[in-house]
Amino acid sequence: xxxxxxxxxxxxxxxxxxxxxxxxxxxxxxxxxxPLSALKFKLYAYHKWIGIxxxxxVVLRLVWRAWRGAPxxxxxxPAWQVKAAAGIHHLLYLLMxxxxxxxxxxxxAKGFPVVLFGVLQLPDLVSRNExxxxxxxxxxxxxxYLLLAVVVLHVLAALKHHIIxxxxxxxxxxxxxx
Amino acid sequence: MNIRLLASAALAAVLAVPAFAAQTLVxxxxxxxFTFKQMSVPVEGTFKTYTAxxxxxxxxxxxxxxxxxxxxGSIDVGGPxxxxxxxxxxxxxxxxxxxxxxxxxxxxxxxxxxxEARGPLVIxxxxxxxxxxxxxxxxxxxxxxEGGFPLKRLQYKLGDGAWADTETVADDVQVKFRFTxxxxx
Numbered sequence: 001x002x003x004x005x006x007x008x009x010x011x012x013x014x015x016x017x018x019x020x021x022x023x024x025x026x027x028x029x030x031x032x033x034x035p036l037s038a039l040k041f042k043l044y045a046y047h048k049w050i051g052i053x054x055x056x057x058v059v060l061r062l063v064w065r066a067w068r069g070a071p072x073x074x075x076x077x078p079a080w081q082v083k084a085a086a087g088i089h090h091l092l093y094l095l096m097x098x099x100x101x102x103x104x105x106x107x108x109a110k111g112f113p114v115v116l117f118g119v120l121q122l123p124d125l126v127s128r129n130e131x132x133x134x135x136x137x138x139x140x141x142x143x144x145y146l147l148l149a150v151v152v153l154h155v156l157a158a159l160k161h162h163i164i165x166x167x168x169x170x171x172x173x174x175x176x177x178x
Numbered sequence: 179m180n181i182r183l184l185a186s187a188a189l190a191a192v193l194a195v196p197a198f199a200a201q202t203l204v205x206x207x208x209x210x211x212f213t214f215k216q217m218s219v220p221v222e223g224t225f226k227t228y229t230a231x232x233x234x235x236x237x238x239x240x241x242x243x244x245x246x247x248x249x250x251g252s253i254d255v256g257g258p259x260x261x262x263x264x265x266x267x268x269x270x271x272x273x274x275x276x277x278x279x280x281x282x283x284x285x286x287x288x289x290x291x292x293x294e295a296r297g298p299l300v301i302x303x304x305x306x307x308x309x310x311x312x313x314x315x316x317x318x319x320x321x322x323x324e325g326g327f328p329l330k331r332l333q334y335k336l337g338d339g340a341w342a343d344t345e346t347v348a349d350d351v352q353v354k355f356r357f358t359x360x361x362x363x
Contacts, residue, residue: 041217042346044217111221111222115219
């Protein structure tokens, strides 16, 4: 039987990860302009914890998706839109993995390892290197804005389906009504 | 006999040899650093510039005389922002208190090549007694002292105000040193 909806676990993954990405993005924008302070250290740590959580959740989500599958696109849509949606989804997954990974690399290069939730110190992926740290920081920022752009497209497309096409595309990723 | 020559020779001798200090610190073969935790993340720092007047004979530690002076403006915590912050009033207040000093009041052997030094460490005008443990071993013709001691940063008002939150920057700081001394005690 082919699925018509995402299952409850997939829906939970989707919205939890979405929330965490928004939180991490907002924190980064705010923290960047803060003068060096105890608050800045705290918020940077939270940003890193959220990013690593996203990385872990996305890996679990992909495992779940490989096991449970995902509903195929609703019938009667132009082929280019189906392809575009698949491309956007692949890009989202790629960025959700790459962005926290680059952040982790950058933490290692800058000599401030990630201690997840203040408890679990993650291994350094590269040794300390100030120049590499700066390059990774720039890459992290570029990827973040790229993710922002892709998320905006994703949201606009979902709203277009919901409001203009009035189809079930968005509804099948919403909790409730099975 | 030329009295003036004799007097200036004597004066030169006095100026060249401080009260004790027979040994000289070799900066290129020495290091002074510290580690602390920031949001549970271990962070390392160093001081680049310091001087010492030391007379330490491993066979007679009780006779030790030693003073150390650290140029706090030479702090390096791994980045320009952190280094600038560390010199500000809330931290070391380098403008008002440029140096930290340690004077060994007593040194004793603990056995097995280990020693313990006690004395006041003065930072930011605040004096607190510390206990440093170290090993002493010959390195060629030099003497290598390696060790460290713990301190609580808030006892020296390091990180006043909003920085006093020890969840963000831990109170415990571990100081580590490696001093190479040359010359006879």
